[in-house]
Amino acid sequence: MSGFTRADRHLSADGLMMIAPDLVAPLADMLERAVAEYGREDWGDWTPGGIALFGTDPSVRRMGEHKAFVVILPEEAGDDDDVALxxxxxxxxxCLDFSREAGAPxxxxxxxVRMSLIGPKYAEPGFAETARDYCMTGPGGEHYAVALLAVEALLEINPEAIRTLRRDNPSWGAITPARLRAVAPGLPDELAELLCEVRQMRPDTERDLALALLAAKRVEGEA
Known part of the structure; x- marks a missing residue:
């Protein structure tokens, strides 16, 4: 049973992505919940550019020429409301912080990950529990599981830790091990260091594909 209208969905001008205006309202609701949990958003001069369905990997893409950002959801989310949420x-x-150029800590x-488990009101009973199991044991999700457990450990010590850290400076990249220990006394040093690491969370399939295509073209050119 669908909770979204799917009204006005249409292909982008280049025909590659499905634009989903009906998901903008759920995104706004989720943003409000994220701000309540983790503190204010800092978009600077960036503006929301909508939601699109494309490929298999969700992401937030910046359209530099328009100073807009687009939330990309996997194509399967177009037919499954709980997956979309x-x-x-x-x-x-x-989407809370656009100050950084490097990867997310x-x-x-x-x-x-935590927001994906506590934020939405899923239609399917038990979906949140299934999603957590997937996050903890699913293929290629090892770093996400470690990140989730680390954040839960931090918030167990101080539920206000992230809001406090982002109150004056909302940049995730400005959070340091020393600041973490200050808001969460007793947080182990190794956990504080881990929370500030930047890792490649999953294989960059699009980048890998692009590199493979370039390699194939080089081979053809040399033949």
């Missing part, structure tokens, strides 16, 4: 809740946390990734 799960992905939206995760990606919305990455583990504290941001863990906060995003």
């Amino acid at each position: 799960f992905c939206l809740a995760h990606e919305v946390v990455h 583990m504290i941001e990734e863990g906060a995003a």
